[in-house]
Amino acid sequence: MIDRGYYGGFGGAFLPEILVTTFDELVDYFNDVKNDPVFWREYEEVMSSYSCRPTPITYAENLTNHFNGPKIYIKREDLNHTGAHKANNVMGQGLLVKRMKKSRVIAETGAGQHGVATATMAAKFGFDCTIYMGEVDVERQRPNVFWMEQLGAEVIPVKEGTRILKDAINEAFRDWVTNMDTTHYVLGTACGPHPFPEMVSYFQSIIGKEAREQILKTEGKLPKRIYACVGGGSNAMGIFSGFFNDRDVELVGVEAGGKGLDSKMHAVRLSSEDASVGVAQGYKTFFLQNKDGQMRETHSVAAGLDYVGVSPILSDLKEKGRVRFEAATDREVIEALSLTIKKEGVIPALESSHAFARAFKEAPQMSKQDMILINQSGRGDKDIFTIADAVSDPKWKEFITKKAEKYNA
Numbered sequence: 001m002i003d004r005g006y007y008g009g010f011g012g013a014f015l016p017e018i019l020v021t022t023f024d025e026l027v028d029y030f031n032d033v034k035n036d037p038v039f040w041r042e043y044e045e046v047m048s049s050y051s052c053r054p055t056p057i058t059y060a061e062n063l064t065n066h067f068n069g070p071k072i073y074i075k076r077e078d079l080n081h082t083g084a085h086k087a088n089n090v091m092g093q094g095l096l097v098k099r100m101k102k103s104r105v106i107a108e109t110g111a112g113q114h115g116v117a118t119a120t121m122a123a124k125f126g127f128d129c130t131i132y133m134g135e136v137d138v139e140r141q142r143p144n145v146f147w148m149e150q151l152g153a154e155v156i157p158v159k160e161g162t163r164i165l166k167d168a169i170n171e172a173f174r175d176w177v178t179n180m181d182t183t184h185y186v187l188g189t190a191c192g193p194h195p196f197p198e199m200v201s202y203f204q205s206i207i208g209k210e211a212r213e214q215i216l217k218t219e220g221k222l223p224k225r226i227y228a229c230v231g232g233g234s235n236a237m238g239i240f241s242g243f244f245n246d247r248d249v250e251l252v253g254v255e256a257g258g259k260g261l262d263s264k265m266h267a268v269r270l271s272s273e274d275a276s277v278g279v280a281q282g283y284k285t286f287f288l289q290n291k292d293g294q295m296r297e298t299h300s301v302a303a304g305l306d307y308v309g310v311s312p313i314l315s316d317l318k319e320k321g322r323v324r325f326e327a328a329t330d331r332e333v334i335e336a337l338s339l340t341i342k343k344e345g346v347i348p349a350l351e352s353s354h355a356f357a358r359a360f361k362e363a364p365q366m367s368k369q370d371m372i373l374i375n376q377s378g379r380g381d382k383d384i385f386t387i388a389d390a391v392s393d394p395k396w397k398e399f400i401t402k403k404a405e406k407y408n409a
């Protein structure tokens with residue numbers, strides 16, 4: 001009997017009949033590798049030679065002085081290959097695909113970051129690669145589409161429905177049903193049907209394992225609070241899981257408050273009452289949906305946090321009171337980002353900046369004896385178009401206008 005992956009009342013695997021065998025096979029393979037120390041060593045080896053692991057923790061001395069509060073440390077997932085924690089998941093699944101002797105990977109992507117990470121993994125391991133992306137997202141994310149294609153992936157713009165992420169997910173499942181024998185679906189976050197929430201969290205757990213060791217070695221004690229942003233929940237699960245058993249460490253997940261709760265333009269699923277429990281995309285969790293169960297539109301300045309569902313494991317941890325959830329608005333996020341760049345010379349991704357924003361809000365009320373850890377899930381260089389707009393840099397606008405004129409001439 002295969003465990004169907006429930007976390008309290010959340011999770012499960014709501015699958016079309018035709019996919020059940022494929023999922024059973026995946027669960028079997030995953031259970032094998034989970035109990036195989038050789039697999040984890042191979043994983044760590046690949047991550048160290050290809051993706052700069054272990055990523056360091058950085059003491060943010062200037063930010064610490066600025067707030068005159070707790071010592072602030074940053075876990076540097078931005079230093080991974082392709083610039084974010086997503087590498088941990090795709091490389092892990094890539095090694096699993098090798099074990100399963102499959103030759104092709106598919107993935108869905110919204111903002112394009114997961115598509116780039118998957119295409120990179122496919123290039124490295126020699127797999128064929130198809131990426132499904134809503135047509136609207138293809139238009140919005142040209143630089144990522146450019147890289148996916150350069151990496152040898154086929155990018156298929158999805159013209160169904162509202163032509164965004166959820167439509168891409170549907171198409172990816174449709175492809176999988178047709179090509180199960182050769183193909184593995186590399187899901188991008190700790191969501192979806194079992195075993196994906198557990199499997200993605202397992203590969204991301206390398207963040208928390210390292211961070212716990214590093215902070216103990218550096219400070220001789222554990223942090224009082226740990227902050228991570230929450231899109232689907234994979235970077236948060238990754239860092240939090242290292243500390244689940246340390247009851248004195250408070251875990252804080254930060255969602256996209258967008259333009260504020262009242263505006264309805266946000267992606268707040270766990271830190272307010274706006275979302276409700278439902279089943280969609282093959283699993284049960286909190287979704288932003290209307291009374292008829294139709295998925296609502298979401299908004300965030302950070303494309304990677306803009307998702308209607310959330311990891312069923314995090315929904316359960318919320319109910320159990322083990323993780324506290326908060327939201328940061330677009331405006332707070334841009335402010336925190338600018339401050340971090342100027343004070344520390346590191347550029348967090350807009351997604352990661354949500355964790356920074358909440359930490360900065362709480363730091364002034366904390367004691368100088370305390371210490372906190374922020375997970376910098378990715379680097380912000382990729383966000384240059386959005387950030388330059390948000391800070392209204394006039395020289396950037398001039399640059400873009402001149403470029404456009406040159407193309408049109």
Ligand SMILES: *Cc1c(COP(=O)(O)O)cnc(C)c1O
Pocket residue numbers: 084085086113188189190229230231232233234235236304305349351352377378379
């Ligand atoms: C994709 C992404 C996220 C959101 O995904 P999670 O699964 O919630 O971690 C966060 N930060 C960065 C930099 C990302 O690229």
